[in-house]
Amino acid sequence: MNLKPYQQIPIVECHEPLAPIPREVFVIPPTHPYAALGADYQGRSPYFLRQGVIQALQQAQQALQEEHPHWKILIFDAFRPISVQQFMVDYSFQTLLQQRGLNEANLSEAEKQDLWQVVYELWALPSSDPATPPPHSTGAALDITLVDAQGNVVDMGSEIDELSARSHPDYYATAQTPPEQTYHQHRQLLHRIMTQAGFRRHPREWWHFSLGDQLWAWLGQQENSSDDAIARYGRI
Template identity: 35%
Template sequence: MTDLLAAIPEAPEPDWATAFRMPIVECGEPMEALGTSQGFLVWPAYHRLGIPNALPECHARAGVFARLLQAAKLLPDGLRLVVLDAWRPFAVQQHLYDTLYDILRQHEPNADPAELTRRTREFVAPPSTRAEAPSPHLTGGAVDISLCDQDGRWLDMGSLFDEATPRSYTRHYEDATDGHGRAIRDRRRLLFNVMREVGFSNLSSEWWHYDYGDQLWAWHTGAPAAIYGPAQVPSLEQLWRQQLHNLRP
């Protein structure tokens, strides 16, 4: 069993070009609604924030759901996981990427476009629906999570969810010397270690972002291939068509 307060190791920024070249051997796991869980809380952040096309429910692959339940059971008494986002429609991914890029460009109008792209990618993955290189959240393998107490009150994690500043880097508080900073450090360590214990990898620029089964996870962990490619939350029409198709002799 991993020490749940072990230090968070240093990790490089993702090499997106290399990660997107990782092979995908799709395992066919279904997507599941996370809001039915009794083991953790779900708060669909982008829907609550009014982001266009964001869904009122969080969906993820069955294997991700199972590992979230395992991680929740590893937490000390009185703490709970909160899922903020999981599978994400492409329109939402594009909106987040474009919006952050434009804000950074307005803030620093003389910045080099390549540097703006790099900084945008720290907090929003490049939008892609390509079968061989989908954005992590489009696979159902990526989740954004935080911690709350037993009554559902958010814990201070040192930055806001999706805050585009260095405070969001997972290791930002590792060298904290004051009591408040050390408390944040320990919460981030706890979240990091329970998620790693059940098989997730973390995006080093976002303390809240974890992957399982997608190309970013394969790149981080050294797995030979990703097991999740692009996924969809099926509409009722699609379900009816599939059901009728399955009835054919």
């Protein structure tokens, strides 16, 4: 599998430690969705991030409540060991086979590669190379959504981790129906509070934001080609 463009960004590790995401500030589900599928975190909590990332996330939460009192950011996923990255990549491949009614044993190598290409549009390669860590394995990336004042998860028009074009942030940007326009408004709200706090959003995932990793540095370089693109968070 070819490297993604952001994986060529150099990392100058700052050695900032992981810290627990404060449960009193954010919504954290009682059971992690990947652990529920069987992913083994080997005693490590997924609800950790680098200290600087947590501080920025708290700024985003404050900005959210200034616009929508009592709304909160829901943490779907944060720190992810490479072993869990591998588990979810394999799980997604099997899910894609089921969705398309395919039997892996009957597929040609070219057909398998086409399916893997779909998987790797969403999931980063579970690379053990320190120069190309999956974003979530750095403690600098997280998957999030919003919860309203009544405690209901805000409808964004698709599920997190959905393998479809609906995952693209601007999928509903030109929508004509009121529900779809609302989905776009919700995505814009999430994007606005996070970018104001210094995060950058994954180009193909409305829910994925990072700060300080290779993807974040690469996206900054795309916005301003004069910037020196260097990541400060590498693999934990």
